[in-house]
Each structure stands twice: as C-alpha cells, then as structure tokens.
Amino acid sequence: MKAAARLQLIKDEWEESSLAEKDDALVYNRKLWSILVTSATSAESQLPQDIKNNIASLGVFIFKQTMTVMTSDDSNKLTSIININRAIAEGLRAQAE
Secondary structure, three states, X not given: OHHHHHHHHHHHOOOOOOHHHHHHHHHHHHHHHHHHHHHHHOOOOOOOHHHHHHHHHHHHHHHHHHXXXXXXXXXXXXXXXXXXXXXXXXXXXXXXX
C-alpha cells in the first residue's frame, strides 16, 4: 500500500512535485515490483504457472507504464499503476487474514 500511497500523492500534487520526488516514488515502485516479479516467478516459487505468468505480465505492464509516465509527463498515467498496486496489496492482505 505504501507504493500506491506515494504514487497517489505524486499524482495529486503533480504540478508541485519536483522531478526528483516523482522519480523517487517511481523508483520505489519499480523496486517493489522487481522484488515481487522475481520472487513470484522464481523456480522455488510454489505458485501455479498461470499465476506466475500473470504476475510477470503485470510487472512488464508496470515497468512500461512507469516509463510512459516519465516520458509523457502525464499524471493520469499513474492511475492504472496505483489501481494495480492497491488490488495486489488488498489481495495479499486478505490472504494473510
């Protein structure tokens, strides 16, 4: 949820946010997704192959969308990343309970 919250703050304050603040939030999110994708798709992961594939595909989308945000300077491009992050976090939290 932290990544989604950071991205939401950047989106809400897009015009006031510096390039460094935007980059910091996006780098944090990329690192989080790198860890998630690497862990979920590793040979040691006991997830079903279709779940591994779906997480890998989401990761590719997130990485591409992140680049689009930075090159287009369009805060609305963050919406899909924020929504995916929140959905994943909610699903993981529900599983933990």
